[in-house]
Amino acid sequence: MRMDIGDARVAGNASGRLAIEARGLVKRFDGFTAVDGVDLSVPEGAIYGILGPNGAGKTTTLRMLLGIIEPDAGYRRILGADRPHDVSRAIGYLPEERGLYPAMKATDAIAFIGALRGLPQKEGRRRGRELLEAHGLGYAADRQIRQLSKGMAQQVQILGTLVHRPRLVVLDEPFSGLDALNQGKLETVIRGLAEEGTTVIFSTHVIAHAERLCDEVAIIAGGKVPFAGPVDVARDRIPPQVRLETCASDGPWRAGLPQDARREGRYWNFTLPDSGIEPLLRTLIEGDAGILSLSIERAGLHDAFVAIAGEAAARALEVGKPEESAK
Amino acid sequence: MSTEPRAQAGRLSKLAAAYVIARRDFVAILFSRSFIFFLLGPVFMAGVASFSGGLGEQMRVAARQPHLGVALPAGEVDALLAAQGPLSAQLGDAVPPVVVLRRLAPGESFAARPALTQGRRDSIAAVLTGTLAHPVLTGTKQQLDEWRGPVGLVVAAAVHGVPGPLPEMALQNTASSAASEHKDQLLTAQLSQTLLFLLTMLLAGMVLSNLVEEKGNKVIEILAAAIPMDAVFFGKLFAMLGVSFVGIAVWGAVGGLFLAMTGGGLGALPVPAVGWPMLIGLGIVYFAMAYLLLGSVFLAIGSLAATVREVQTLSMPATMMQLGVFFLASYAMTQPGSPAETFAVVFPFSSPFAMLARAAQQPDLGQHILAIGWQALCVLVMVRLGSQLFRRRVMKSGPAGTRKRRWFRRAWA
Numbered sequence: 001m002r003m004d005i006g007d008a009r010v011a012g013n014a015s016g017r018l019a020i021e022a023r024g025l026v027k028r029f030d031g032f033t034a035v036d037g038v039d040l041s042v043p044e045g046a047i048y049g050i051l052g053p054n055g056a057g058k059t060t061t062l063r064m065l066l067g068i069i070e071p072d073a074g075y076r077r078i079l080g081a082d083r084p085h086d087v088s089r090a091i092g093y094l095p096e097e098r099g100l101y102p103a104m105k106a107t108d109a110i111a112f113i114g115a116l117r118g119l120p121q122k123e124g125r126r127r128g129r130e131l132l133e134a135h136g137l138g139y140a141a142d143r144q145i146r147q148l149s150k151g152m153a154q155q156v157q158i159l160g161t162l163v164h165r166p167r168l169v170v171l172d173e174p175f176s177g178l179d180a181l182n183q184g185k186l187e188t189v190i191r192g193l194a195e196e197g198t199t200v201i202f203s204t205h206v207i208a209h210a211e212r213l214c215d216e217v218a219i220i221a222g223g224k225v226p227f228a229g230p231v232d233v234a235r236d237r238i239p240p241q242v243r244l245e246t247c248a249s250d251g252p253w254r255a256g257l258p259q260d261a262r263r264e265g266r267y268w269n270f271t272l273p274d275s276g277i278e279p280l281l282r283t284l285i286e287g288d289a290g291i292l293s294l295s296i297e298r299a300g301l302h303d304a305f306v307a308i309a310g311e312a313a314a315r316a317l318e319v320g321k322p323e324e325s326a327k
Numbered sequence: 328m329s330t331e332p333r334a335q336a337g338r339l340s341k342l343a344a345a346y347v348i349a350r351r352d353f354v355a356i357l358f359s360r361s362f363i364f365f366l367l368g369p370v371f372m373a374g375v376a377s378f379s380g381g382l383g384e385q386m387r388v389a390a391r392q393p394h395l396g397v398a399l400p401a402g403e404v405d406a407l408l409a410a411q412g413p414l415s416a417q418l419g420d421a422v423p424p425v426v427v428l429r430r431l432a433p434g435e436s437f438a439a440r441p442a443l444t445q446g447r448r449d450s451i452a453a454v455l456t457g458t459l460a461h462p463v464l465t466g467t468k469q470q471l472d473e474w475r476g477p478v479g480l481v482v483a484a485a486v487h488g489v490p491g492p493l494p495e496m497a498l499q500n501t502a503s504s505a506a507s508e509h510k511d512q513l514l515t516a517q518l519s520q521t522l523l524f525l526l527t528m529l530l531a532g533m534v535l536s537n538l539v540e541e542k543g544n545k546v547i548e549i550l551a552a553a554i555p556m557d558a559v560f561f562g563k564l565f566a567m568l569g570v571s572f573v574g575i576a577v578w579g580a581v582g583g584l585f586l587a588m589t590g591g592g593l594g595a596l597p598v599p600a601v602g603w604p605m606l607i608g609l610g611i612v613y614f615a616m617a618y619l620l621l622g623s624v625f626l627a628i629g630s631l632a633a634t635v636r637e638v639q640t641l642s643m644p645a646t647m648m649q650l651g652v653f654f655l656a657s658y659a660m661t662q663p664g665s666p667a668e669t670f671a672v673v674f675p676f677s678s679p680f681a682m683l684a685r686a687a688q689q690p691d692l693g694q695h696i697l698a699i700g701w702q703a704l705c706v707l708v709m710v711r712l713g714s715q716l717f718r719r720r721v722m723k724s725g726p727a728g729t730r731k732r733r734w735f736r737r738a739w740a
Contacts (some may be wrong), residue, residue: 068551090336093552099545115347116553164334
């Protein structure tokens with residue numbers, strides 16, 4: 001299992017086929033529109049993130065994609081099938097609300113989840129034991145789920161999601177409930193899956209995970225998807241930011257700074273002008289600004305999220321509260 | 328992990344998916360504490376059965392008063408009927424009601440003993456033959472002792488027009504009569520019905536607890552994502568049915584051992600009309616039908632509720648309905664051929680109970696084929712409806728669900 005994210009991205013985009021295609025998905029619950037016309041195109045082999053605050057419609061979207069609930073409008077095609085259950089053997093799913101039978105042993109729990117996807121029970125047990133060993137949980141193989149910590153039980157469930165070697169893995173908030181160490185391990189697992197050609201789609205309200213892992217993201221807010229596409233394209237929605245440090249605090253060069261330039265301590269921060277950096281550099285040099293440092297920072301996904309989804313959604317994302325209450 | 332073959336596209340068949348669910352549930356329940364309570368169920372059942380048996384006996388006495396069968400020369404029958412009416416009005420239940428078995432032509436004879444064993448429907452307890460001048464009363468010793476006086480009184484009134492000296496009456500003692508046989512078979516029917524009811528309720532309760540547990544531990548979404556909800560529904564129902572058969576096997580073995588040790592056996596119990604092997608076979612089939620019907624209702628209820636409390640509240644009407652069904656079937660058992668009994672036979676939820684009672688009382692097997700076919704059809708419809716509701720409701724999320732939960736809380740507060 002390699003950890004090179006670059007390789008995974010190349011693999012993800014190589015086939016050009018879509019693992020998931022959804023158009024105009026709508027889901028209403030007694031008048032309340034939880035998901036309102038969502039379009040998604042997830043390339044085969046990609047790591048795809050659905051990014052949004054709680055209550056934005058991430059889980060409902062994933063449930064519709066998997067056929068757990070039926071959309072009120074729109075259509076979805078999963079691994080080439082109109083009905084997700086028709087290809088359920090090739091899908092692995094980790095729901096947001098983790099659930100295992102407390103009295104089951106860890107290996108049996110993994111085998112059971114595999115059996116639901118068509119993996120013979122005996123083979124599931126064998127693979128389950130191997131997976132637990134490989135992930136440092138071999139000692140817990142014969143322990144009942146109720147005897148495991150919450151984090152360990154969650155890892156067992158993640159392994160159950162993967163035991164039948166699915167072509168498409170759907171993870172709903174997979175990082176919640178895991179400590180930092182296990183979050184890192186899970187990121188490694190996800191990259192490894194993509195490297196093997198598995199499509200991974202996960203929802204998260206933590207931008208850092210999406211930024212580190214994803215080839216493409218869908219930003220979802222208020223049941224709508226204002227942006228879906230490569231992470232780079234999302235970040236390019238925000239012009240790069242320039243951070244400038246000068247010797248002189250004032251001078252004719254200041255007139256050459258863009259209008260949005262603001263001083264923060266010794267630094268000037270402003271958006272990179274459309275004309276590029278060269279004309280500005282020329283002005284600074286000719287105006288004896290005395291450049292001590294100058295950096296051009298590309299916008300992060302967080303900034304892109306704020307720009308695309310709005311401040312309210314971003315605040316909801318940060319505090320982890322439902323979008324409605326944040327508004 | 329990378330050396331393992333990749334999963335193929337496609338899906339499990341509904342049958343295979345249901346089997347995965349049924350196997351998990353079956354093993355889990357078999358090794359759970361609730362199965363121990365299930366096995367101990369007969370201890371509680373015995374208490375309830377003895378209570379309901381007593382209740383049923385009272386109903387039976389009221390509903391099925393033994394009759395006097397009459398086979399006399401044509402003219403004498405009318406005289407006897409004319410005498411019986413006023414006497415019955417004066418003396419009440421002491422004078423037995425009369426059923427005319429045959430108006431005899433001159434020189435015709437009548438066999439009283441076969442009439443006693445064949446006259447189940449009319450509950451013939453004794454038969455009056457001969458002539459009014461030389462009456463012959465045939466019945467069990469107990470019945471003859473009870474009725475020789477009142478019947479003699481009626482005969483005397485028929486002969487003299489007013490109560491007069493009692494005639495010489497010949498008494499023919501038989502080992503059993505239709506009425507006593509019927510009474511015994513009623514007891515068998517009653518026991519079978521009670522057993523069926525309690526077992527069904529116990530199982531339906533267990534399947535409901537199982538679903539609530541599933542909702543509680545959030546496994547349901549994993550199941551719903553992987554396989555059709557119909558398969559989950561079927562798997563759960565049949566797992567519990569399998570568990571119940573294990574329980575029945577255990578009870579049968581323990582009961583058989585007990586009977587072997589005490590020297591008892593089924594022979595000590597009243598023989599059902601269809602015989603013991605057939606009654607046991609039909610009992611298993613009717614039990615399966617009753618359980619599947621009720622289980623599908625309970626599972627559908629389970630899918631509607633979000634919490635254990637809601638499940639308990641919602642299952643109450645279903646439990647009451649089933650109790651009503653049981654009482655209907657118990658009552659109908661004592662009224663063969665009545666509209667109530669016909670309704671109990673046709674109404675899907677009471678049909679297994681009513682038909683099991685019939686098996687204990689009537690030897691005709693053809694009716695059971697029809698009834699089982701009808702019940703199987705109803706099971707299919709109910710399971711289908713239940714699974715559709717289950718599928719629609721069990722994974723419903725969003726504000727609507729919350730609103731409905733609030734509504735439930737208000738409605739049942």
